Amino acid sequence: MTVYLSIDIGGTYIKYAFINDGHELFGHQKIKTNENVDNAIRKQVEEIIDSASDVFTIKGVGISTAGIVDRERGKIIYAGPTIQDYAGTDFKSQLSRKFGLPIHVENDVNAALLGERWKGAAQGEDHVFCITLGTGIGGAYFHQQLVDGFHHQANSVGYLLYDEKTNTNYESRAATSALNRVIEQEVGKGIEAKEVFDRAKSGDKKCMAIIHSWASEVAKGLAQIIILIDPKCILIGGGISRQGEFLLKLVQEHVVQFLPKNFLITELKIAELFNDAALYGAVYPFFKEEL
Structure with a gap:
C-alpha cells in the first residue's frame, strides 16, 4: 500500500499515523520523546520512517513539531524550554537526503489549524x-x-x-x-x-x-x-x-x-479533531493541489 506518513512531535510524545489517497488517517502510534541530546529526536523520526517503510511504500513525510519552523528550509529556528537544544534541528535536508522522500515540516499549531480547515471545525x-x-x-x-x-x-x-x-x-x-x-x-x-x-x-x-x-x-x-x-x-x-x-x-x-x-x-x-488535527495538517501540503 502507498501512503503518506504523518508525524507530530511534542515535548512528551511523538505521535504518528498514516494517511492514504482517500484521506483516511489510520495506524496511530506514539512513542515517548527522548531527551534531545545529539539530535536524538531527529534520530527517532528516522527510526519511525525506517520502520514505516518496512510496512508501506511511503510517498512523503509530513512533520508537525513544537517550536518555530522555517517551513521552506524545514528547520527549527527557535524553541522554548519544552524541548532542549532543539533550535537548529534540520529535518528537511537531512531526511530528504537519507530517504529520498519529499518532506514537509510545520509548526504544530499551524499544522493543527491546517487540519481543522481541511477536515475539522x-x-x-x-x-x-x-x-x-x-x-x-x-x-x-x-x-x-x-x-x-x-x-x-x-x-x-x-x-x-x-x-x-x-x-x-x-x-x-x-x-x-x-x-x-x-x-x-x-x-x-x-x-x-x-x-x-x-x-x-x-x-x-x-x-x-x-x-x-x-x-x-x-x-x-x-x-x-x-x-x-x-x-x-x-x-x-x-x-x-x-x-x-x-x-x-x-x-x-x-x-x-x-x-x-x-x-x-x-x-x-x-476544535473538532483533537490529537488528529496536527496529523492531518502535517500532510495537508501533499493533498493541497488536488483540493
Whole structure:
C-alpha cells in the first residue's frame, strides 16, 4: 500500500499515523520523546520512517513539531524550554537526503489549524485564528495562507500579557498546566481537570470558581487577539477543548469583559479533531493541489 506518513512531535510524545489517497488517517502510534541530546529526536523520526517503510511504500513525510519552523528550509529556528537544544534541528535536508522522500515540516499549531480547515471545525474558512491550550499556549492564523510574520515569529501568543510583578505571561496563567497547578493547590494532588469540570457541572461551587478564574485568564488573551487581528473565528484547541460547549460558554462569558461594549463579533468555536488535527495538517501540503 502507498501512503503518506504523518508525524507530530511534542515535548512528551511523538505521535504518528498514516494517511492514504482517500484521506483516511489510520495506524496511530506514539512513542515517548527522548531527551534531545545529539539530535536524538531527529534520530527517532528516522527510526519511525525506517520502520514505516518496512510496512508501506511511503510517498512523503509530513512533520508537525513544537517550536518555530522555517517551513521552506524545514528547520527549527527557535524553541522554548519544552524541548532542549532543539533550535537548529534540520529535518528537511537531512531526511530528504537519507530517504529520498519529499518532506514537509510545520509548526504544530499551524499544522493543527491546517487540519481543522481541511477536515475539522473550520473547513473552508478564511480569517481563522487557532489557539491551543496545553502545557503552554500556541497560536496560528490563516488568511488565504498561514500568516507567520517576517521572522516566522507571529502568533506566539503564549508570551502575551507579561506581568513584571509576578514574572508571568499569558501561558503561565492560562495554559491547562496553570489550571492543573491551581487544582493541585486548592483541590488536591492527583485530581485531574476533567474531574474538576465534572464537579463544577454538578454544582460544586469551589470547582466552578476555579474554572471561572482560569477561563477569565484564557479570555484576556483572546481579547487581545480579537483587537489586534479581528479574525472571523477563533478555534480553541488542545486537550481541554474536549469540554466542548461548557468551556465555550464560560470563555465567551469572560471575553466580553475585556472588550468594548458590543465589540465581540468574532465567532468562538471548539476544535473538532483533537490529537488528529496536527496529523492531518502535517500532510495537508501533499493533498493541497488536488483540493
